[in-house]
Amino acid sequence: MALDDNKRRYLEHLAGETFFMLGDEACAYGALFAGCDFFAGYPITPASEVAELMAKELPKSGGIYIQMEDELASMAAIVGASWTGSRTMTATSGPGFSLMQENLGYAIMTETPCVIVDVQRSGPSTGQATKPAQGDVMQARWGTHGDHNIIALAPNSGQECFDLMLDCFDLSDTYRTPVIMLMDGEIGHFRESVSMPPVAAIKHVTRKRAKSAADVFGGDELVPGMIHYGEGHNIHVTGSTHLSTGMRDVSTDHVHNKLVRRICRKIEANREQIVKVAEDITAGGKARVGVISYGATSRPALGAVKEVRDQGKDVDFLRLITIWPFARKQVTEFARDLDVILVPEMNLGQMSREIERFVGCEVVSLSKIGGVPHSVTEITQAILERIE
Amino acid sequence: MSTPRHRLMDFVREEIMPHRFCTGCGCGTVLNVFINAVEALELDRTKMVCVSGIGCSAWIPSPYFKADTLHTTHGRPIAFATGVKVMRPDLKVVVIAGDGDVSGIGGNHLIHAARRNIDLTVIMVNNMIYGMTGGQVAPTTPTGVKTTTTPYGNIEPPFNVADLVMAAGASYVSRWTTYHVFQLMKAMKDALSTEGFSFVEIMSQCPDNYGRRIGVRTGVEFLKRFKEQSVRVGKSRDMSEEELKGKFVIGNLCNKERPEYVSQLHKVTDDQVRQLAEETA
Numbered sequence: 001m002a003l004d005d006n007k008r009r010y011l012e013h014l015a016g017e018t019f020f021m022l023g024d025e026a027c028a029y030g031a032l033f034a035g036c037d038f039f040a041g042y043p044i045t046p047a048s049e050v051a052e053l054m055a056k057e058l059p060k061s062g063g064i065y066i067q068m069e070d071e072l073a074s075m076a077a078i079v080g081a082s083w084t085g086s087r088t089m090t091a092t093s094g095p096g097f098s099l100m101q102e103n104l105g106y107a108i109m110t111e112t113p114c115v116i117v118d119v120q121r122s123g124p125s126t127g128q129a130t131k132p133a134q135g136d137v138m139q140a141r142w143g144t145h146g147d148h149n150i151i152a153l154a155p156n157s158g159q160e161c162f163d164l165m166l167d168c169f170d171l172s173d174t175y176r177t178p179v180i181m182l183m184d185g186e187i188g189h190f191r192e193s194v195s196m197p198p199v200a201a202i203k204h205v206t207r208k209r210a211k212s213a214a215d216v217f218g219g220d221e222l223v224p225g226m227i228h229y230g231e232g233h234n235i236h237v238t239g240s241t242h243l244s245t246g247m248r249d250v251s252t253d254h255v256h257n258k259l260v261r262r263i264c265r266k267i268e269a270n271r272e273q274i275v276k277v278a279e280d281i282t283a284g285g286k287a288r289v290g291v292i293s294y295g296a297t298s299r300p301a302l303g304a305v306k307e308v309r310d311q312g313k314d315v316d317f318l319r320l321i322t323i324w325p326f327a328r329k330q331v332t333e334f335a336r337d338l339d340v341i342l343v344p345e346m347n348l349g350q351m352s353r354e355i356e357r358f359v360g361c362e363v364v365s366l367s368k369i370g371g372v373p374h375s376v377t378e379i380t381q382a383i384l385e386r387i388e
Numbered sequence: 389m390s391t392p393r394h395r396l397m398d399f400v401r402e403e404i405m406p407h408r409f410c411t412g413c414g415c416g417t418v419l420n421v422f423i424n425a426v427e428a429l430e431l432d433r434t435k436m437v438c439v440s441g442i443g444c445s446a447w448i449p450s451p452y453f454k455a456d457t458l459h460t461t462h463g464r465p466i467a468f469a470t471g472v473k474v475m476r477p478d479l480k481v482v483v484i485a486g487d488g489d490v491s492g493i494g495g496n497h498l499i500h501a502a503r504r505n506i507d508l509t510v511i512m513v514n515n516m517i518y519g520m521t522g523g524q525v526a527p528t529t530p531t532g533v534k535t536t537t538t539p540y541g542n543i544e545p546p547f548n549v550a551d552l553v554m555a556a557g558a559s560y561v562s563r564w565t566t567y568h569v570f571q572l573m574k575a576m577k578d579a580l581s582t583e584g585f586s587f588v589e590i591m592s593q594c595p596d597n598y599g600r601r602i603g604v605r606t607g608v609e610f611l612k613r614f615k616e617q618s619v620r621v622g623k624s625r626d627m628s629e630e631e632l633k634g635k636f637v638i639g640n641l642c643n644k645e646r647p648e649y650v651s652q653l654h655k656v657t658d659d660q661v662r663q664l665a666e667e668t669a
Contacts, residue, residue, distance in 0.1 A: 066653070068470070077474075083472065231434075238450065
């Protein structure tokens, strides 16, 4: 996707600079560098700063910002806008994300690129509105109904909030699917240094285009090309089961089978291209204990792993950046020589259960809820107990 | 000898005909009138997007009307349409949906779109029932009517949706019935030509799922009733609430100029872009 003159001018005045900012703000700047054209949202703690920064900055780059009447409308508006060829996003937190689920499913079924930032907080319901949590891991995966697949990324720093937003938009256009930026309240409200890249370094994916309306929802393509509104092709977009032409066919079993399996397969078949992990620390087969973590929790987890290793003891560490699709291959590989994997996360074991499905060793959830993050000491002790 | 092709067949997705509306349903009339309005205004259909939600009326544009169409989730077409319109102000964006969609589940989007005065045309087909799901009560069902979910009679008063939209700030509001096809066509043309939020409420018949509950068996019987029960808005002003009971107030209810939302939204962006260009020049 080429940057237009307004966007280029806007980015040039920021490019190469380093600022001290909130994770939420870094995420918004990341979206601007990704060439976001449209933001529709509804305020909610701890995600509001994403909207506030977009409201201030997006018009300067030539984009459009709207505060909608609720989250259902926000999600609907970004899907509608995406079909005009725009790069679109919204930002919310747990309760708002719950409200978006039906239209998130619509975006999956209609293969509409868009980005949803979910700055997770404690729940269920209003829970602890101002406290961090990682309670939406399974909501991101299974919140909407029916069979589907999804892409979700979890940053653990201000810089990653920025960098991964560029990935979110590119993945969304590449696979024609909504992509979730699964932040957490702690990361969103950390204030850290964030560097903006030079404009020349930004390379965006260009949306694949279809030649005719007959191929917008299938044909022979795993990821079909799009046609946008106003191009004279009379395209038909529906969340009901449809043929490759877009025309509804809700009663033929093989039509539904073909469509939904393809929508799932386009992500499944590209799992290795999509999945990113980091800090894959290994003691070369000597460790019996490993730690897997993600998002804010990965920071005290990494601190603990370093402390244990500094004591001359072996422990392995893996951080998941891509939460969905699950890093099946990397986690299986990581677990090969281990007796136990500890999974610190700010929920009651949402990711640890997923890890358990793919490894032969014991998986122990170091779960913590209540809005107080794990301390390095807590995790260090847990690792040492298992080693000894 | 082959049947001559009707000039308006170009306006429908012929490949999916015949249509699926029930015998006597008002949706066919609405589609017919809408197509005639689009033809009369010489609108470029390649620059039109029709958005609909869920239910019988949602099928009027989607799939039957041949333009770009967006068939969305229940109650949300106005919100989806907002996203389309703000990013492509040059496109004519029309929402055609039922009373359940627009005033029930989607009521909040309706009042906010009217308040913003966004340049959308919303055509609400009011058959006073949830038709597609089998005849459940709607926010527009008259008091006392027995439906599948009000087996002892509806105790709620019906929504006056046109009045609501008018109060919320729409530029253009009118209400007609499927009996008044020529007035309705004029209203649709006016609505489509309005810059700002325009709203046309159409009282429409559902013989299958509403008519049989109130003892009106055919579309024709419904049209006769619509004719008898309609009162022009001018005349209605001299009538008491008691006299207006069971009547439909029809006519152009409001037509006023107000600042339009999308143009203001783009002005904010244009001003900021210009300011940055000056600062960085």
